[in-house]
Amino acid sequence: MDINKCIISASLWAAVYLLFGSAGAYNNDKPCAPQEIYNRSGICVCNATYCDTITKETVNPGRFMAYTSSENGLRFQKVTSLIEVFRKLSDCSTTIELDPTTKYQTIHGFGGAVTDSAGFIWNNIQDEGLKQALIDSYFSDTGLEYNMIRTPIGGSDFSSRAYTLNDYPLDDKELGNFSLTYEDYNYKLPMIKACIAAASSQVFMVGTTWSPPAWMKTSGSLTGVGFLKEEYFEAYANYHKKFLEEYKRNNISFWAITTTNEPLNGVVDLPDFNCLGWTIEGMGSWIVDYLGPTIKNYDSTIKILGIDDQRNTLPIWFTAVILKRPEVAQVLDGIALHFYFNDITPPSMTTTVLKDYPDLFLISTEASITETKGVDLGSWDGLEKYAVSLIQDLNYNYTGWIDWNLCLDTEGGPNWVKNYVDSPIVVDAEAGVFYKQPIFYAMGHFSKFIPRGSRRIKSTEKYNCSNALKHVAFLTPENTIVVVLLNEDNKDRVIRLKFGDNQAKVLVEGKSIITVEFNNEVQDDSCDCD
Known part of the structure; x- marks a missing residue:
């Protein structure tokens, strides 16, 4: 978007907001350096000397802070206004009633993935300041404040080649040749360490295997339909343990591992990249008899996350597996699901399938825009696809949301099978810049303002004569209330956020996402947020 258009848009928006509150440049944030894209919302450009920042403001008593990003070019536009006594003006005064005394799941965090491709692209940025700006944009206090990272154990499609950490010799059941690779030492580990150094809170690491060594599989190949040979069940469990040991030697500890990336891919032969299929009985036996004991005996604090596949596979990789081996529910700590095909799979499926397993938490571990086949x-x-899924998932008790690649090139790779996708940050190495996509800001409207330990609270929309407004609300450890709203309509709307006898009256621009924060002034003796 042209910088003059952006300035005009922001100025008009600020003028309109004089009726509601005041806008300003707080904490010396650097605004977006916009670049116009024909028939698109636009991007923010970062170079060696300049990159936009966002700092969360302290909420003053009796006021609220609102942060808006819009199709018209706003990016975290800040506005503050007074909390008022609630007034229902008409039956069409759209109101979201908040009840901070009714709490649901506790948040683990938000983040993205350090793949070989992301690490390669980041490592190839020539200017050290620009490299740091990319990391800070995600993990620092002037960025999105990410606190989770998912990384492949060995190779994935977002690598320059197909490989594992013990390809040779064949039939090496004792894993005597297990070792980290050039990609670990030069791409993933340096980027992970930079992310951890920039973060102000602990970064939860999640590890996932795409495929074991080909000699462990019935197909003898890293790709296509293929299952783990039963004689290698123990070796495959030890493969995960050895990975954890090697990364720990490099000062990286893991919060969780998953039970294999998208196992359905190895059953139906859909993708051309690394995968592993399972039978129902085989998966149950491996988790209960091998993976669970191996990992828990190594480090009982490491979480084991099941499925790591699409939401529509829950009946296969959970319900059917549990029927064969009920003990799986005791071994697993949580369920990992992916973003793809969520628009055709109702989120109520998670409630239906998991209602008898309240001790298992639910987390989203991968998302990307694939329809465009690249950037x-x-x-x-x-942005709207991400925001809709985030709001929907969080309202159905997900405790975290991890995006896919932290950065890619302008093609949407590198990817050894050319399975290109979009990314929140796109690096143009030749131009010496990187671009922040709208989906970058979609993630930030949640990750920046919903810290670990926040609890989702009850929120109910009332008095609405227009389309329902997608929203989700939280009570943070600082005893503030955070509400994220998505306006998919083209027209502006005035929304009342009611809590107790008070309200925050918020102007929500058409085609925008807005995060609102204010102090919790509803008394609750059971509040554990202090």
């Missing part, structure tokens, strides 16, 4: 610079549609 779609400035796409607002991408």
Whole structure:
């Protein structure tokens, strides 16, 4: 978006907000350096000397802070206004009633993935200041404040080649040749360490295997339909343990591992990249008899997350597996699900399948825009897809949300099978810049303002004569209330956030996402947020 258009848009928006509150440049934040993209929302450009920042403001008593990003070019536009006594003006005064005394799941965090490709792209940025700006944009207090990272154990499609950490010799059941690779030492580990150094809170690491060594599989190949040979069940469990040991030697500890990335891919032969299929009985036996004991005996604090596949596979990789081996529910700590095909799979499926297993938490471990087959610079549609899924998932008790690659090149790779996708940050190495996509800001409207330990609270929309407004609300450890709202309509709307006898009256621009924060002034003796 042209910088003059952006300034005009921001100025008009600030003028309108004089009726509601005041806008300003707080904490010396650097605004977006916009670049116009035809028929798109636009992107923010970072170079060696400049990159936009966002700092969360302290909420003053009796006031609220609102942060808006819009299709028209706003990016975390800040506005503050007074809390008022609630007034229902008409039956069409759209109101979201908040009840901070009714609490649901506790949040683990938000983040993205350090793949070989992301590490390669980041490592190839020539200017050290620009490299740090990319890391800070995600993990620092002036960025999105990410606190989770997922990384492949060995190779994935977002690598330059197909490989594992023990390809040779064949039939090496004792894993005597297990070792980290050039990609670990030069791409993933340096980027992970930079992320951890920039973060102000602990970064939860999640490890996932795409495929074991080909000699462990019935197919003898890293790709295509293939299952783990039963004689290698113990070796495959030890493969995960050895990975954890090697990364710990490099000062990286893991919060969780998953039970294999997208196992359905190795059953139906859909993708061309690394995968492993399972039978129902085989998966249950491996988790209960091998993976569980191996990991818990090594470090009982490491979480084991089941499925790591699409939501629509829950009946296969959970319900059916549990029927064969009920003990799986005791071994697993949580369920990992992916973002893809969520628009055709109702979120109520998670409630239906997991209702008898309240001790298992639910987390989203991968998301990307795939329909464009690569990068779609400035796409607002991408932001809306992310925001819809985030709000929906969080309202159905997900405790965290991890995006896919932290950065990619302008093609949406590198990817050894050319399975290109979009990314929140796109690096143009030749130009010496990187671009922040709208989906970058979609993630930030949640990760920046919903810290670990926050609890989702009850929120109910009332008095609405227009389309329902997608929203989710939280009580933070600082005893503030955070509400994220998505306006998919083209027209502006005035929304009342009611809590107790008070309200925050918020102007929500058409085609925008807004995060609102204010102090919790509803008395609750059971509040554990202090």
